[in-house]
Amino acid sequence: MAVDSTATRRLSHRGNQSIAMGSGCRAKPLLEAFIIGGVTELQLDAAGVGELELFLAGAYAPETAFRLPAAQRFTAGTKVLLRDPNNVRLAVFTAEAEGCGAVEVIEKPRHADFTGHRLTAEEARRRVAGSSLVRAVALRGFLSIETERALLEGGARAIVHVIEDGPVDHFPRVRAALAAAGDRLLVNILPVAPRDPARVLRNYGAVELVEESGDTYRPEVRELMDRFLPPRRRQGFCVWFTGLPSAGKSTIAEQLAVLLRERGRLVTMLDGDVVRMHLSKGLGFSREDRDANIRRIGFVAGEIVRHHGVAICAAVSPYEASREEARRMVGADRFVLVHVDTPQPVCETRDVKGYYARARSGALAGFTGVDDPYETPLRAELTLQTEGVTPQQNARAVLEYLIADGRIDEE
Template sequence: MSLLRFITCGSVDDGKSTLIGRLLYDTRQLHADQLAAVEADSRRRGSDLDLSLLVDGLLAEREQGITIDVAYRYFATEARTFIVADTPGHEQYTRNMVTGASTADAAVILLDARRGVLRQTRRHSHVVALLGIRRVVLAVNKIDLVGYDQKTFEAIAEEYREFAAGIGIAEVECVPVSALDGSNVVARSPRMPWYDGPTMLGWLEGVAVEDDRRSGPFRLVVQWVNRPGPDFRGAAGMVLGGTVRPGDAVRVFPGERETTVARLVTFDGDLAEAGPGESVTVVLADDLDVGRGAVLAAGDPPAVADACQADLIWMGEQEMLPGRRYLAKIGARTVGISMDTPRHRLDVDTGAQLAAKTLGLNEIGLVNVHFDQPVALDPYRANRNLGGFIVIDRMSNATVGAGLVRFPLRRASNLRWQELSVDQAGRERLNGHRGCVVWFTGLSASGKSTIANLVESRLHGEGRHTFLLDGDNVRHGLNKDLGFTDADRVENVRRVGEVAGLMVRAGLIVLVSFISPFRAERALARGIVGAGEFCEVHVDTPLAVAEERDPKGLYAKARRGELPNFTGIDSPYEPPDSPEVRLDTTALSAGEAADAVLSRLRELGVC
């Protein structure tokens, strides 16, 4: 029996939860205790049998009569099994809708027959199209409230079909229904003799979804290496597309190594063929190094690239920061990732492309994405599993975004590191000391630049090769195009981290004096430079002391509202958790602070 995953979405109060409740009720999917509980809840609310209560599980949902979180329900008929996701209609819950739609094969879009096609209807349809759902049924609900009128239904159906065709939804079925009285939901309604199309359930039972994946190229993402003993080794995973048989030629990505399939092993014995949705252990004819996250493929191969263009749906409370390092989970691999400034932001109500420097909660934009190592990619419309990824915040481990690959920007094999005759160790021998980054971080007016300047002067006097990168100085040239938004601060630190990394490879002692307010970017700079070559110095000055010093008058301007996004006033500063050096400038003079830094550098063997 085939499985259909579908979502319901629509405007507020269009009756999504009631429709699902009606499907469960009329197909006799309810246990006696479930029905009794709904009847009791309905009586307490002073209403007739309220079928939406079968789906709305959160207290806030029942109190307000709306859907907030995604609710999944399972039911079956003689023709098919179903998993339905009831998704919220409110704009602020777009991320919840995306979660429900990410695994759906079809979508039920509801609208109120009295109100017709609304902005929310268009927004939901744009999201459905973006997520590659190609089969849609438009449920024109509450048809009873317009007297089961044929002309009203046909006008709405014509308007929606024209709109859907323009955004790439090819297959649309329009059904007039009343979730309240059950008309055309499971059984045909005698009140609408003019309608000769399928019922809602009839469409759901009959819509074809399996052919797309089966007819595509073979793909399997290796979840784990099955090695129960010394004489058996296989790559276990689920077939994501196409079919595979023993004897078929396959390639392993990344690496594009070629081999053939020897066996398809399952707990119940070997298979002659495996198709989409089947979990198997693939035994290869050759002894190749195949680990978790590798992709077995045949036919049209996936691209192997370290950059792509993708539609990004942002789900984090904090805005997306271009240049910041996040993690991405794609297939069974987790890799580092960063995003450029969005090429545009999508207005999901109208489909218009708007200018944007970043993306906020529930916003969708087109971005260039950079992975820190090559990954196997398919376009999302061809393969959701190799074309979709989630974005994870490195510090909180929270999922903050979802990406849909459009196409790779370049194949990773086109770029290689150039081998150089002179390496960092050779330069350090010539200089007579190790290279290192000494990263001074702290509030404005904390004394960073003063202390860094003293440290460099003393190192220079000892004959050390140094360079000081000061925040203000760098903004006169390299970073003159950047402002002081959070996104620009991230890019500011990223660029300086890359420059400092190059200077360390030249064997220099690089002193960096930047506010660098975010832990994530300081961690990025540490990662760029390398372990053992990064010394973080927290110039720990209380805000009140820094504000009292205020040699440039910046705090006064910020307090008057003349300097927005000023660190410590209306933009946060995240102090280091465990810096190599912490300087309390309320207790130390500038000279004593410099002595403390030099002492630590000598302990680290830098000078």
């Protein structure tokens, strides 16, 4: 099989010295800055730790300064302690200019898995030294037979760089790549998708870059895909009901749960009132506490969805920003926002707990719809009206949407 010229790019070298590609100090938004005891600290998220790991591995050579996100700027000479999401101290960053600076390593990012396949650029170059032609691919999916052939065409050596933060858990994707590994194919793990793939793959010893292609897989790879990457109709998703208090969210959500369970789906209900008795016990109703409550629900929903379950969430979730954060936590392609758009006067007539009356009398402060705003969703996939429509009818409307969207089989 000839290598498709549109899927292969030649990477330039100058002897063994990599040539810098691109300029400027751009990077993903990584972290949140804070000051503790006079020491400036930056807590990196997973993407930030991955960028630091690539930098320390020599992936961005000949750069000698680590790049902070565009939003982070410090006066030259400022020393900043970098931590990972678990508060492990990773390095001391000394600001220079334009968001870049020197890094003194305290402890490199930790990995317990596939330790023999987490190479530095120098280690990878050493492994393929002496090969006249080395190709590489940055793999976000599973290694196909077509990609494998394109890599090895003409007797080339190849490096498969499995991107750890891909759309599917990296464990089965690494196993799939290892199934094809041999004398000519080396498997390596990159923690994040590099901001400059050509430079990184070149620094790891490649001469040509191959793009992922094809949909034919080895039997053992197909078996892994069936387990870890099921068809859309068997994948997890989250239906998030939002609306004013007493709008009818929980009632519709419960009816939807029944319809989905009838179709054999594993469903977990995350009702706002129940969550506040357990997961969010102790939180109040300030803006900060409301946001924390939604983050907690979003985190749990994301874990359920990641394991191919269905999460149905019913929470007032009055703020657009926190709803969008929940969408990101779950995954935008697996999140269905349903706005239960019941007029406030109707909600008040349904309020059996008397919250609206207490809020209007001043006995209850910060109540959504009275003295705290409800921000109408800007990106709801569905909007439901409840006047003259039963909860069963609304639940059926959500089910029909899920069927049309390919998330549920039509019976």
